[in-house]
Amino acid sequence: MCGIVGYIGSGNVYEILIKGLHRLEYRGYDSAGIALVSPSGKLNVFKAKGKVENLESFCADKNLEASVGIAHTRWATHGEPSDVNAHPHFSEDGNLALVHNGTIENYKVLKDALMEHGCTFHSETDTEVLVQLIEFIKLKNDCELVDAVMEALKQVVGAYAIAVIEKNNPDTIIAARQSSPLVIGIGEDETFLASDATPFVEYTKDAVYLKDGEIAVIKRGEPLKLFNLDNSESKIDVKTLEMSISQLEKGGYPHFMLKEIFEQPSTLRDCIRGRVVEGGRKINITGVNDNKERFLNAKRIVIVACGTSWHAGLIGKYLIQSMCRIPVEVEYASEFRYSDPVLDKDDIVIAISQSGETADTLAAVKIARSMGAFVFGISNAVGSSIPRETDSGCYIHVGPEIGVASTKAFTGQVMVLTLLSLAVAQLKGTLEHEKIAEIGKHILKIPTLVERVLKLNNRIERLSLIYTYAHNFLYLGRGYSYPVALEGALKLKEISYIHAEGYPAAEMKHGPIALIDAEMPSVIIAPRDHLYEKIVSNVQQVKARGGSIIAIVTEGDSVIRNIADHVLDIPEMPECLTPIISTIPLQLLSYYIAINKGKNVDMPRNLAKSVTVE
Ligand code: M6R
Numbered sequence: 001m002c003g004i005v006g007y008i009g010s011g012n013v014y015e016i017l018i019k020g021l022h023r024l025e026y027r028g029y030d031s032a033g034i035a036l037v038s039p040s041g042k043l044n045v046f047k048a049k050g051k052v053e054n055l056e057s058f059c060a061d062k063n064l065e066a067s068v069g070i071a072h073t074r075w076a077t078h079g080e081p082s083d084v085n086a087h088p089h090f091s092e093d094g095n096l097a098l099v100h101n102g103t104i105e106n107y108k109v110l111k112d113a114l115m116e117h118g119c120t121f122h123s124e125t126d127t128e129v130l131v132q133l134i135e136f137i138k139l140k141n142d143c144e145l146v147d148a149v150m151e152a153l154k155q156v157v158g159a160y161a162i163a164v165i166e167k168n169n170p171d172t173i174i175a176a177r178q179s180s181p182l183v184i185g186i187g188e189d190e191t192f193l194a195s196d197a198t199p200f201v202e203y204t205k206d207a208v209y210l211k212d213g214e215i216a217v218i219k220r221g222e223p224l225k226l227f228n229l230d231n232s233e234s235k236i237d238v239k240t241l242e243m244s245i246s247q248l249e250k251g252g253y254p255h256f257m258l259k260e261i262f263e264q265p266s267t268l269r270d271c272i273r274g275r276v277v278e279g280g281r282k283i284n285i286t287g288v289n290d291n292k293e294r295f296l297n298a299k300r301i302v303i304v305a306c307g308t309s310w311h312a313g314l315i316g317k318y319l320i321q322s323m324c325r326i327p328v329e330v331e332y333a334s335e336f337r338y339s340d341p342v343l344d345k346d347d348i349v350i351a352i353s354q355s356g357e358t359a360d361t362l363a364a365v366k367i368a369r370s371m372g373a374f375v376f377g378i379s380n381a382v383g384s385s386i387p388r389e390t391d392s393g394c395y396i397h398v399g400p401e402i403g404v405a406s407t408k409a410f411t412g413q414v415m416v417l418t419l420l421s422l423a424v425a426q427l428k429g430t431l432e433h434e435k436i437a438e439i440g441k442h443i444l445k446i447p448t449l450v451e452r453v454l455k456l457n458n459r460i461e462r463l464s465l466i467y468t469y470a471h472n473f474l475y476l477g478r479g480y481s482y483p484v485a486l487e488g489a490l491k492l493k494e495i496s497y498i499h500a501e502g503y504p505a506a507e508m509k510h511g512p513i514a515l516i517d518a519e520m521p522s523v524i525i526a527p528r529d530h531l532y533e534k535i536v537s538n539v540q541q542v543k544a545r546g547g548s549i550i551a552i553v554t555e556g557d558s559v560i561r562n563i564a565d566h567v568l569d570i571p572e573m574p575e576c577l578t579p580i581i582s583t584i585p586l587q588l589l590s591y592y593i594a595i596n597k598g599k600n601v602d603m604p605r606n607l608a609k610s611v612t613v614e
Contacts, residue, residue, distance in 0.1 A: 009190025
């Protein structure tokens with residue numbers, strides 16, 4: 001959570017930083033702030049509660065002349081969203097300004113010690129402790145800023161990506177990372193830093209991803225230098241960014257979420273490309289091919305993830321168990337890490353994370369590796385922490401996802417899990433060649449089928465008007481459609497703030513059925529699969545209690561069509577592929593209900609795209 005950006009160079013510092021903050025706003029939007037050092041060595045800090053646009057209004061009449069600057073968009077952890085708790089924070093003597101993403105766990109101990117030395121604090125944040133500590137060390141040791149930062153970070157327990165600038169030093173930024181992402185963009189005579197590469201992709205494609213424990217010294221006119229906390233110099237590994245600027249813009253859509261929903265035919269095409277070959281008869285997943293023995297000998301697979309990625313993981317369980325005959329457990333990463341897990345070297349842990357930065361999933365990865373398990377990552381963000389910490393893995397290749405509500409990443413994750421299951425089944429011989437070929441052939445058609453389902457857009461927009469003012473929703477599904485129900489409910493609640501519960505349809509009889517009345521719509525995912533007859537009974541049970549029903553059915557369905565109030569048809573396909581298709585009408589339904597309610601779908605309240613705190 002929180003986005004940080006920094007710039008040193010001859011460009012317009014303020015404009016580059018503000019534009020960068022807008023790109024990073026998906027990471028948090030409780031407050032925003034900027035610190036600028038002018039060529040004459042004056043440090044100005046401007047902050048405002050709320051979105052970046054508030055900061056821009058606040059800055060409109062200010063002197064924004066600068067040679068170097070850092071900026072921050074906040075998702076509050078310590079202290080409420082307010083001007084005073086907004087970053088950048090500065091040291092007591094006003095010499096240093098610092099932005100921070102992460103949490104300082106021992107901030108209380110450090111704060112008490114600094115207060116004993118006469119330091120006063122103005123905010124409730126853990127970040128202010130860090131900047132005061134750096135200044136305290138700098139004054140005490142009469143040392144350079146980089147040495148003070150290094151010394152301070154040795155005393156800090158927690159997660160951080162920081163950038164610090166100094167009054168009277170318009171030529172330097174010091175930055176550091178531990179468990180929170182930070183990437184440096186190297187341009188011609190200019191250097192950028194940011195929580196991800198989106199703020200500088202139009203200026204340079206050369207990026208250096210900082211590793212844990214590294215400190216960057218960015219000086220005007222000098223090559224970048226990286227140090228470890230023990231002062232040894234670290235090697236610089238420049239990567240070329242693949243991202244393009246058009247991926248970061250709305251491209252004519254009113255919201256990123258809608259753009260990302262409609263991108264799914266092409267993102268799925270990108271996800272499949274090169275992985276389904278010979279007309280569908282062969283599945284190629286490099287991470288599986290390179291680790292054949294691991295997958296052949298796996299006794300158990302444990303999937304760890306959070307939120308939408310966890311829902312994809314549940315679908316992964318059904319896929320892997322039925323195709324590969326390997327037992328699978330799916331765990332919330334936040335629970336797994338504290339559950340005293342039992343793992344051994346024959347276990348495979350699959351970590352799923354769109355951002356590749358979710359703190360709990362990253363921690364689960366580290367625990368699993370320390371216990372000797374083979375860890376396979378499924379991620380979207382190239383160069384992010386999880387792909388770097390895992391033994392092997394696979395990118396979903398769906399391009400940057402900006403909307404806080406995950407859509408194209410979910411279908412990409414499910415697609416990769418499907419391909420992985422097929423690749424392992426191919427290796428183990430647990431699925432017949434003909435079956436793999438049949439599924440493979442259908443996978444190649446998925447982008448076109450998604451295009452067909454997206455044609456439901458106008459109908460779903462009209463349908464949404466009927467249900468906008470419901471206070472509660474139930475989402476029901478069985479088998480592969482149960483995680484889809486969970487995902488549909490999550491989409492609705494996170495952007496429209498309507499309470500929604502996803503449930504295995506048969507479990508409904510054990511409690512939730514009591515909730516059903518005319519005021520409580522149920523969305524039932526009921527494609528024609530091996531549980532179809534069963535879900536027909538569940539549909540009837542809801543109807544018998546007076547509940548209204550929106551059903552997702554297979555084209556040509558005539559039974560549920562006669563019971564449900566509204567049906568949305570999806571094309572016929574092998575059962576294991578239905579989640580990718582049946583989730584799309586649910587994404588659109590939640591989008592339109594939230595729009596009807598006037599909600600900000602791309603930046604829903606209290607949420608952030610990347611959850612890098614516990
Ligand atoms: O980046 P990750 O996939 O690790 O993120 C996990 C969750 O935070 C994320 O899926 C969240 O639940 C989304 N807002 C759901 O739309």
